[in-house]
Amino acid sequence: MKIKIKKLMWLTLAITLTLLLVVGCGSQAPKETPEKKSGEEAAPPEQKEPIKLGAIFDITGATGDVGAPYADGAKNYIAYLNSQGGINGRKIELIDIDYAYKIPQAIEAYNKLVKQHKVVAILGWGTGDTEALVEKIRQDKIPYISGSYSENLLEIETHPYNFLVAPSYSDQIRFVLQWIKDNWTDTSRNPKVAFIYNDTGFGRSPIEDGREFAQKIGVDLVDEEIVDLKALDATSQLLNMKKTEPDFAILQETSNATATVLKDAKKLGLTTQFIGLNWAADEKVVELAGNAAEGYIGVIPFAFPYEDLPAIQEIKNWVESNGGNWAEKNQKFIQGWVSAAVMAEGMKRAGDDITGEGIQKGLESIKNFDLGGLASPVSFSAESHRGALKARLYQVKDGKFVPLTDWMSLPER
Known part of the structure; x- marks a missing residue:
């Protein structure tokens, strides 16, 4: 009888301990959530792929x-x-x-x-x-x-x-040629023009279209000269051009070569009016050519940083x-x-x-x-990826490009 009582006591104790363990495990204190510090921002939303x-x-x-x-x-x-x-x-x-x-x-x-x-x-x-x-x-x-x-x-x-x-460069050269024709006042003859360009895809790009358009509207193309993009001297080309006595010379160059042409033209005393397509007309030309750039005209499709x-x-x-x-x-x-x-x-x-x-x-x-x-x-x-249908001319006066014309529609091709 005593043995049975002892067994019952041990069984009761075992059950009690088991219950205590189960309750203890199930009633653990919840983990504390870290407090958001003052001024701390929430995590940013996920960034989209660039x-x-x-x-x-x-x-x-x-x-x-x-x-x-x-x-x-x-x-x-x-x-x-x-x-x-x-x-x-x-x-x-x-x-x-x-x-x-x-x-x-x-x-x-x-x-x-x-x-x-x-x-x-x-x-x-x-x-x-x-x-x-x-x-x-x-x-x-x-x-x-x-x-x-x-x-x-x-x-x-x-x-x-x-x-x-x-x-396009072709639109620009046609625009310049049309402006020359429209503003020419000598009724005894056609205006005479020369083309100056570099021997690259860029330089040659508008030339054939320019030749055709000049002939179409009655502008005489009297000379073409090649001047390298990095040319430091254009005297020989300008002396050749001088023999044909062009009233205007249209440049398809960038700033450096354009400045070289203008400086050498001034040294030679040329009276030809030089007109540059867009890459041949910016502040760099004026900076490099100095007073030789005075009166120079350029096709300007984009604003200057000093414009109001x-x-x-x-x-x-x-x-x-x-x-x-x-x-x-x-x-x-x-x-x-x-x-x-x-x-x-x-x-x-x-x-x-x-x-x-x-x-x-x-x-x-x-x-x-x-x-x-x-x-x-x-x-x-x-049907058309020709984004711009207007152009304008600026001229260098007192060392700065200023408007010579307003925006004008491009001539028909």
């Missing part, structure tokens, strides 16, 4: 005199856009490569951007390289806005992803607030800014379809895109 935009720039090559500030403008616009939240909540990741104005390096850069970095669009640069990449651009469906305004890039069937944000425009003031404020020196920015900076802005507008209009085809359709939907006077309004369509 949109990858490629860029092929000439910063150190033969056209670096205008290519470097253009690239600077494009980069600054992308930084500005990202500071405003990007596009539809997505930042832009700009991946840029300096190809030094060498076509093989441009092709290599393109392949790297498309194959390795998977960019969905590209800001390009030169005529020769842009035209060399045409087939790749079409096959890869890469929207492409470059610094080249070659007329060839406007053929929609062969260039469905190339877009021009300024008048709200859009210019906004850019200036942003640049300076981010540590930039506005005094160092020139008109080619604005040109790069505008090119990037137009590409971004196409991306914005693409919505969630951030693909080559989506961005192409976005760009083609742009109608009278107001750039605040930085350039003429831009329009595209599925």
Whole structure:
């Protein structure tokens, strides 16, 4: 009997201990939630994937005199856009490569951007390289806005992803020739013109169209001279030109070569009126040529940083607030800014379809895109990628380019 009682006591004790363990394990005090410290922000929402935009720039090559500030403008616009939240909540990741104005390096850069970095669009640069990449651009469906305004890039069937944000070089030379004809007052003869250009795809781009248009409207083309992009002397070419006594000489060059021509023309006492297409007209020309640039005329599709425009003031404020020196920015900076802005507008209009085809359709939907006077309004369509239909002339007076004409429609081709 005593044994049974002892067994019962041990059994009761075992049950009691088991219950205590179960209750103890089930009633642990909850873990304390860390208190949010004063001023501590909540975790940011998950960031969306950036949109990858490629860029092929000439910063150190033969056209670096205008290519470097253009690239600077494009980069600054992308930084500005990202500071405003990007596009539809997505930042832009700009991946840029300096190809030094060498076509093989441009092709290599393109392949790297498309194959390795998977960019969905590209800001390009030169005529020769842009035209060399045409087939790749079409096959890869890469929207492409470059610094080249070659007329060839406007053929929609062969260039469905190339877009021009300024008048083509051919449009520009026709515009200048028409202005010469309209303002010529000597009824005894036609005005005489010479063409000065470099022997590159860029330099040659408008020449054939210029020849044809001059003949069509009654302007006599009396001479053509080749001046290298990096020429430090153009005396021999100008002496050849002098023999033909042109009233006007149209330049398809960049700043450095243009300044060389103007300085040598002054030394030789030439009275020819020089007129440059857009890459041959900016502050750099005036800086390099000095008083030899006085009276020089240029086709100006983009605003100068010193113009009194709200859009210019906004850019200036942003640049300076981010540590930039506005005094160092020139008109080619604005040109790069505008090119990037137009590409971004196409991306914005693409919505969630951030693909080559989506961005192409976005760009083609742009109608009278107001750039605040930085350039003429831009329009595209599925039938035309000729973004600008107006141009204007500026002339150097007292060391500064000032308006000579208002915006004028381009002549019929």
